[in-house]
Amino acid sequence: MTDRDHAVVPAVAVAGITKRFPGVVANDDISLTFNPGEIHVLLGENGAGKSTLIGILAGMQQPDAGEIRVGDRAVRLASPRDSLDRGIGTVFQHVLLVQSLTVVENLMLGGPWSSRLDRTSALARFRELCQVLAVTLDPDAQVGRLSLGEQQQVEIIRALWHGGRVLILDEPTSMLTPAGVRELGLVMARLRDQGVAIIFITHKLKEAYEFGDRISVLRLGRTVGEITKERLSAMSEQEATDEVIRLMFGPTATSEQGEADTMAHEGRRRRRTVVVDRAQPPFLLVRDLSIETRPGESALIDVSFDVWPGEILGIAGVDGNGQKQLAEALAGQRRTASGTVALRNTEITHLSVAARRELGLRYITDERLGEGTVAAHSVSTNLFLKEIGKPPFWWRGITRWDRIHSAARNKIATHDIRTPSERTPIGRLSGGNIQKSLLARELSTESGVVIFNKPTYGLDLHNIRSARARIRQGADAGLATIVISTELDELVELCDRIGVMYQGRLSGIVDNVEGAEIQIGLLMTGAEAA
């Protein structure tokens, strides 16, 4: 650090911020400083704790421990109002504008409630900020009619409305066109030059290098590294990218992370050694698969791959890049727009969910409650949910509860489902036990290909271990397996090959060999398109 750095009073500084949610430590002793006139990039995978930290700075969440300083004073940000009053403005990942109001009405929101609208001074402030950002917007346009880029400009103006000491941008580029991203970059640079401290969150390393003055990397709720302003400006893009990838995905340098890390290492040692026989025909063949998408959701464009019997194919990617759409399209829950899906020699592109199931395709959803199980129904009912009406559990329309319950007791014992009784509503079980029930149901009957969507999401370490063991067992027994996950460690532990989804496309498939993480990381962040 130079002397000049010492003279700068940080706009905002957090020290020792810790925030726990049931079962997870979202922020673990995070300390960061954000200086005025600097674009500070926060990088990290899903679940690294970025959103929680933003929520805390925006006053939406309260930390369990730690200190927040604004300027040179320690503050408590108990509500969004507190943050706004201290000049901390946030542009959230999802648009937070009232679509039925006009631009200027949205900006006036939160004014003194007892008075009439002060349009004149609001318009004056609006023009002033438009000038600062060098954007043109119609103050009387209804927000719902604006493009996403324009809506974001309105949000930036709103974030700066009360002073603008600190501007937080949570993944602002995820919904923008390339032109919109360039414009945002110019706006950020302009604000930086005016002395605003900008906190910029992104998944795209290119943007981080291009726009950022300083980069901090979060991983599993901790800060694992920082590239200072001086170092960053001396680095080439390639050097910076390499360093960040190493921080984000590489083996962790410190061994103090406890069981999670030991397990990860243990897992890495247990990388699969089964050799997949690629001489025989693949079991699942996907060619140029595209689906029709609803507005606002990720597309699925021209995805092609094969999965062989006994193989585990991982699908990596930042959340929301089309993984869910892929899973649902394969399961038959979404209509195919173009392309084909085939099981061995049978084309299943236009078959229903039930028909695909009949042919041996299983989909284990990430929404265990709701899509996967009926919370209010008993464990027994849920275990046989997909056999309703069929013998031996149903006989001419009559439910044979005795058979269902006794078969359920068997499954509960063999799959180690911890439940008070087979009649307990499944919604009362823990996530891990619901997942076990789901696996028990889906994997019991004859199947050929299984798609797991985030199989260990939200589970504790013990259940993670057993779920991964189940997946491996299935593949060893010859199932063609697809595992969709946002946790790279998990995929590296389980898979033979790993494909990466980026903006609705499969941007590449990598053999899971030593060092594959780096290439996957590049594909995930769009730094390299295959």
Next chain:
Amino acid sequence: MAGLFTIDFTTALLFGAVTAGIPLLLAGLGEQISEKAGVLNIGIEGMMLFGAYTGFLVAFKSGSIWLGFLGGAGGGAAVALLMAIFCVWLGMNQIVIGIALTLGAEGLTALLHHFQFSRTYPRLDSIETLPLPLISEIPVLGRALFDHHPLVYLAVLLAFFLVWLFRRTYIGLNLQAAGDKPAALDAAGVDVYVTRTCAVLATGALAGIGGAYLANVGAGLFLPFMTNGAGFIGIVLAMLARGQPLWVLLGATLFGVSLALTTALQVAGLNIPTDVVQMLPFAMVMVVLVLFARHSYLPPALGLPYVRGER
């Protein structure tokens, strides 16, 4: 039928239309405030009925019609407070709670009235009207429209006041944001729960005044179940008005006329079965819904409890 519309009949019909329409207007405007803020207030029927009961009781005991209205507002707001606690703060299902409150108010008012008055239905003294100077002298229309209890004029003014409130004040913006995108309001530093609670309480108070008007001015007495669906018609009015108070005013006028026709036709002794005549306003609701329901606008967050941090 042509001979039916004599001057006296027309005057009586229009006068009756105003009397019948005012409770609907108050209920409709009240419901509009709740819906704007994102709370579907099905309990408004119960708030109206409870307001009718408390309004009548206060007027009966105090002898003051104005205190009666105040009592009605209090009664309606009390039921609305339950709605706010259950639906806004505890995030429970608005439809279920609304129905429960309506059924509860029906039972409770009938029971309380029975305890107090047994099977007698005491009446209030006839109330004084306030003929507006000059315009009440106009033939036919003057007597029919401009010679009413002052509350009638206030209720009509309220519609115009709400137009101003929705368009020109921060309160209006806050209400709309609470129903359209509550998270945006929260991020702007305004408490969504407080905004919605205030909206629900205002609804309750207005519905209560509407009920009190029905009892004290319209009928001069309280009868169990006397609102007879007026609150539900208010919900229909609010939905069809797409957030515009003046459309509620127009709708209330139409329904007021059809309700008054019911009475007038019975009095005129036409050879139509009474049941058919009494059906008229409800048939009207159905016709209007069939014709215009697809144009109804509902705020995106209507009926959804707000929880900070959830999307």
